Amino acid sequence: MPMEKTFSPAEAEARISALWIDQKVGRVGANAKPGAEAFSIMIPPPNVTGSLHMGHAFNNTLQDILIRWHRMQGHDTLWQVGTDHAGIATQMVTERDMAEHQEPNRRTMGREKFLARVWQQKVKSRGTIIGQLQRLGASCDWDREAFTMSGAPGAPAGEDGNFHDAVIKVFVDMYNKGLIYRGKRLVNWDPHFETAISDLEVENIEVAGHMWHFKYILADKQSYEYIEKDAEGHVTLREMRNYISIATTRPETMLGDGAVAVHPSDARYQSIIGKMVHLPLCDRLIPIIADEYPDPTFGSGAVKITGAHDFNDYQVAKRNTLPMYRLMDTRATMRADGAPYADAVKRAREIAAGSPTDENEVDALNLVPEKYRGLDRFEARKQVVADINALGLCVSTLHSEIDPETGSEHLTREPFVEAKKIMQPFGDRSKVVIEPMLTDQWFVDTAKIVGPALDAVRSGATKIIPESGEKTYFHWLENIEPWCISRQLWWGHQIPVWYGLNLDAPDFADDEGDDALDEVEILNFLGDGGHVDREARHHCAAEFATVSERFRDDLAALPHPLNNARIVEVADRHAAATLLAQSLADYNLSQDPTHLAYPIWRDPDVLDTWFSSGLWPIGTLGWPEQTPELQKYFPTSTLITGADIIFFWVARMMMMQLAVVDEVPFKTVYLHGLVRDAKGKKMSKSLGNVIDPLEIIDEFGADALRFSNAAMASLGGVLKLDTARIAGYRNFGTKLWNACRFAEMNGVWEGHKTQAQPPKATATANQWIIGETAKALSEVNAALKDYRFDNAADALYKFVWGKVCDWYVEFAKPLFDGPDAPETRATMAWVLDQSMILLHPMMPFITEDLWGTTGTRAKLLVHTDWPTYGAELINTEAAxxxxxxxxxxxxxxxxxxxxxxxxxxxxxxxxxxxxxxxxxxxxxxxxxxxxxxxxxxxxxxxxxxxxxxxxxxxxxxxxxxxxxxxxxxxxxxxxxxxxxxxxxxxxxxxxxxxxxxxxxxxxxxxxxxxxxxxxxxxxxxxxxxxxxxxxxxx
RNA sequence: GGGCGGUUAGCUCAGCGGUAGAGCACUACGUUGACAUCGUAGUGGCCACUGGUUCGAUCCCAGUACCGCCCA
Missing domain, CATH: 1.10.287.380 (Valyl-tRNA synthetase, C-terminal domain)
Structure with missing residues (x-):
């Protein structure tokens, strides 16, 4: 049956893709020659509930090109595929799906049932992106598909694997080495998802905001002379003031102010540094302090300091040991918990006067005055501004208005509000305003593990291309902040830490020495409910049994029979306090020590997704087992990923792998930019310029998309995807197709069998094209070795179209009529075979299809030997x-x-x-x-x-x-x-x-x-x- | 504000010491042997600007302007 006039991607791609999958052409080690060197790539795991976008298409095309190229060379290849559980995103997708199907919400459902529901969502979604990768022609090892939460408790059948165990093991090991700690820190809080998020998940967007100016009145009716000077030192303003003027874009946070700060060099305020001011709306005095932070040239030069709700203020508060009062709850509404305001403020004054306290007590104090309690933060802002204005404490301007009826002039004072562009932090998923929030979180002490990650790149053990990526990498790692790894989510790896009430009682004495607790002793022991407010003690271990042992060791120091209490797991601290009280009461009656229980509860938080994906290279290879794959394919050869996740992922993998197995995770990191539209704009749903790779594949074929991706992959280049260009490369495929069709019509394929070596040619044109083929091979090899996919694509385009089709096919026409016809047929068969082979990594479908129809083939093209001929094929006289x-x-x-x-x-x-x-x-x-x-x-x-x-x-x-x-x-x-x-x-x-x-x-x-x-x-x-x-x- | 990068044909981009290339677009013309998803020929460039280094600069250095991206 003669060839059709064009290649039909829709039909052929489905058929060929099925063939590849069926024959497992991408399985680990496929087509490897004995003793071949290993070449391995870890796919950047896409979000399991996500779908293929242009970035994935681009990124995976490059990986597939490298993998196919190495596999054809007989190297021992592994392309590890899999997906990421993507904590916050997956939880969001599932909750949205639940809402659409009128299912109860997650809180009603409860954690366990919700997790089962997320797993359902995962199983349902997972095939989407895998199927899309297959449509693109990716030749991964599909049997090795990994998942960053495989083997987690509650995972359904078929989701086994040991990724979860590896993650937990790493947490425990790092904890034991002192690389992970818990602390109360200011973190980015997402009030929608009610979780901490990383600063990398925060988008700072400039929005129209306002700047309000408030007067804080000096205590004890004091006043000072306020003098302003211009640049030359001439006095421009001189007045007596009884207040200090502060500016803020977030008035509602003033309720938690701990001080007013001025720059130590600011002459205007020298006389009042150390004095106290009345905090408006609050029954509190706060000091004026000197700190380097305020910019004397900005606003009034005086800044209110709210340590618990602003990152800069937090640093100032820490430097100056100011109390940090948390004003909001997890949904960023003004706190309504705790003691009445009057009691709270009384205690705050005692603390200000020097009464000893700790951060837990300070955190428990709710200093939000009653009238603001329970208000949304933006509502509270309006109220605060209105109330301060009513007190006459806004810096204001006079407004004159003529009454239209009476003609009389009315003067009103209006608060001075500057319209101002401000940078506001938004959650990249939730799109709500992020609130800096003081909370207890787990941190990786990155300062302790960053060194080897920096050294590895400095020494060249890992190479980042383009080189500018190394600069970015160094810049970030050299200024690295502690990594907050706890998330207040349910979907993820639950932190392997259990807490128990602190029952230490150094002053306790068993009065009667009878080794039994009586009622009086129990009361003594519990003190004023002492353990209830004490910081809980905690232990970290992979499982309950081990952690129980640790708590048992703690209990050993307690008086008998408490030291023999049974360790019992309960839901949370509240349940623990209740159970302990019950248990003691029971013992008090029964005097039966076996009734004593010591309750412990597990940390409800889960780990940041990047903590687990940070272990992707070793986790997918079976670590901590020393699997053959781990030994053969790790460290991996090349990582291809977007430059936008160099911090999120690349740097963290470097740190984690080095910290855990003391080896770099990959030898080369290839970074690329964002795929944009033809005009260079970011693709976004709101702009409506999103190009769906599947639509492109439907219209032009996967090969055209892939070749375009390769052609635009210049190092550090901007990736602008133009459908006109894709159409051009579709035409390129057609060109090759028709050259093969021409060959068919001239009997070139009759009886053709794959020939590794070119025929002995005598005709100059044949000698010439054989040499040109050798040049093309050498150019492609050199380009791919240097990750210059664009140069490789360009060389192939010029060879196949410019040399083979434009010239050689034309030269062959007269040759077919003469004595050189048999040699020319053999040469053309060989040259076209070589074209298919060399193009295969970039255009796998059309080449595989041609390969199958044009001759007798020992193997599929995907496993055909990559040629090794060189300059010996070039005949200079012929050229x-x-x-x-x-x-x-x-x-x-x-x-x-x-x-x-x-x-x-x-x-x-x-x-x-x-x-x-x-x-x-x-x-x-x-x-x-x-x-x-x-x-x-x-x-x-x-x-x-x-x-x-x-x-x-x-x-x-x-x-x-x-x-x-x-x-x-x-x-x-x-x-x-x-x-x-x-x-x-x-x-x-x-x-x-x-x-x-x-x-x-x-x-x-x-x-x-x-x-x-x-x-x-x-x-x-x-x-x-x-x-x-x-x-x-x- | 800090860091990184860019500015080359109408568009999208290569080139990066020896006076410029590709694809697309555009114009004209279409021959017996595949291909109109094509062929042949052609038009199109003070390589952002200003200095410097050099025998020689699109390329190296410095500065300016504008444009991106990342981080505050």
Whole structure:
């Protein structure tokens, strides 16, 4: 059955993809030669509930190109595929799906049932992205699909695996090494998801905001002289003030102010540093302190300090040991918990006066006045502004208004509010305003593990390309902050830490020495409910049994029989306190020590997703088991990922792998930018410029998309995806297809079997194209070795279209009619085979399809040997000869076209002057020249009058066209060419005549310039002669 | 404000010491042997600007302007 006119991607891709999957062509080690070197790539695991976007398509195309290239070379390859559980995103997707299906919400459902529900969602979604990767032609090892939560408790059947165990083991190990700690820190809090998020998950967006100016009145009716000066030191304002003016964009946080800060060098406030001011709306005094943080040139130069709700203020508060009062709850509404305001503020005053306290007590104090309690933070802002204004404590301006009826003027004071652009933090998932919040979180002490990650890149153990990526990497890691790894979510790896009430009672004495607790002793022991408020103690271990042992050791120090209490797991602290009280009461009655229980509860938080994906390289290979895969494929060869996650993921994998197994996770990291639309805009749903890779594949085929991806992958380049370009590469595929179809029509494939080596060719055209193939291979190899996918694509495009289709197919046509036909058929078969092989990593579908239909093949193309031939296939004489032929043909065509010789007209060609090499080429390639330049006869002799002139290297030719051409037009054409030549000659002469050039330039450059000049002058002379002849005939 | 990068044909991008290339677009013309998803020929560039280094700068250095991206 003859070939169709075009390749049909829709049909062929489905068929071929099924074939590859069925035959497991991407399985680990497939097509590896014995003892081959390993080449491995970890896929950046896509979000399990996500779908393929252009970034994935681009990223996975490059990975597949490398993997197929290495696999064809017989290397032992692994492309590890899998998905990420993506904590917050997956929880969000599931909750949205639940809402759409009128299911109860997560809190009603409870943690366990909700997790089962998320697993359902995971199982349902997982196939989407995997199927999409397969449509793209990715040749991963599908049997090894991994998941960052495989093997977690509650995982359904089929979700086994040991990723969870690996994550927990790493947490426990790092905890034991002191690399993980718990602490109360200011973190980015997402009030929608009610969890901490990383600063990398925060988008700072400039929005229209306001700046309010408040007066804080000095205590004890004090006042001071306030003097403002201009740049020259002239006094511009001098007045007595009883207040200090502060500016804020977040008025509601003033309720938690701990101080007002001014710059120590700020002359205006020197006299009041250390004085107290009344905090408006609150029954509190706060100090004016000196700190480097305030910018004296900005606003009034005085800044309110709210340590619990602002990152800068937090640092100031820490430096100056100011109390940090948390004002909001987890949903960022003003706190409504705790003691009445009057009690809280009383205690706050005691603390301010020096009463000892700790951060837990401070955190428990709710200093939100009653009227604001329970208000949304933005509502509270309005109220606070209104109330401060009512007190006359806003900096205000006078507004005059004429009453339209009475004509009288009314003056009103209006608060001075500046409209101002402010940077506001938003959750990248929730899109709500992020609230800095003081909470207890777990942190990786990154300062302790960052060193090896920096060294690895500095020493070149891991190479990041493009090099600018290394700069970014260093910059970030050298300034690394502690990594908050706890998230207040349910979907994720639950932190392996259990808490127990602290029952230590150093002052307790068993009065009677009877080894039994009586009622009095129990009361003594519990003190004033002491353990209830004490910081709980905690232990970390992979499972309950181990952690119980630790708590048992703690209990050993307690009086009998408490030291023998049973360790029992309960839900939370509240349940623990209740159970302990019950247990003691029970014991009090029964005096039966076996009734005593010591309750412990597990940390409800889960780990940041990046903590687990940070272990992707070893986790997917079976660590901590020393699996054969781990030994063979780790460290992995290349990581290909977006530059936007160098911090999120790359840097963390580096730190984690080095901390855990003391090896770099990959030898090379290839970073690429965001895929944008044709105009360079980010693709976003709101702009409506999102290109769906599947739609592109439907329209143009996966090969076209893949080739486009490769072609635009210049190092550090911007990735602008233009469908016109994709269409162009679809056409490129068609071009190859039709060359094969042409071959088929000429019997090239009859009885064809794969030949690794080219046929022994005698015809110059055949020798030439064989050499061109070797050049193409070498260019592709060099380009791919340097990760220059664009250069590799370009080389292939130029070879297949520019050499094979444009020239070789045309040369073959006359050869098929002559004695060289069998050799030409064999050569064409070989050259097209090579084209399929070399193109296969980039265009796997069309090449695999052609491969299957054009000959007898031992293996699928995907497993066919990548060629190893080299320069020995290049025949320089053939190359020179064909160079002469092609430039001759091009010159003739150009000349004919310019003087409007009808394309259908066959002309004669007369050679006036031929060098020996040109003469050989001339006679040996007569058929080609005649056919492609539309020439009737080739003769040698003097140039006839009334002809057009053609000059090529080594030959002076003319086409007699007396009476057919417009002499003036031919003159104009030659003059134009002469002008161009004259310009080049002028430049070259100028250079060569400069004595400094000959003296300083390298010899070969001088020689090249000389040779160039000779060539140009020779051509100019030929054209000059032609012009002279034209002049003779008028 | 800090860091990184960019500015080359109408568009999208290569090139990065020896006076510029590709694809697309555009113009004209379409020949017996595959391909109109095509062929042939052609148009199109003070390589952002200003200095410097150099025999020579699109390329190296410094500065300016504008544009991105990341981080505050």
């Amino acid at each position: 020179t000869e064909m160079g002469f032929v092609t430039s001759l043909i091009e010159e003739i065509r150009s000349a004919r076209a310019q003087v409007h010789v009808p394309v259908g007209l066959k002309c004669d060609l007369v050679a006036t002057d031929l060098s020996p090499a040109a003469r050989t080429a001339w006679t040996r390639n007569e058929a080609l020249i005649k056919r492609l330049a539309r020439i009737d006869t080739l003769t040698e002799g003097p140039a006839p009058k009334g002809s057009i002139a053609v000059a090529v290297e080594g030959a002076s030719l003319s086409i007699p066209l007396a009476g057919l051409i417009d002499i003036a037009e031919e003159k104009a054409r030659l003059t134009k060419t002469m002008d161009k030549l004259a310009k080049e000659i002028g430049g070259l002469k100028g250079r060569l005549n400069n004595p400094n050039f000959a003296a300083s330039a390298p010899e070969e450059v001088v020689d090249e310039a000389k040779a160039n000049l000779a060539l140009r002058e020779d051509e100019a002379a030929k054209l000059q002669a032609a012009l002279k002849r034209l002049a003779e005939i008028g």
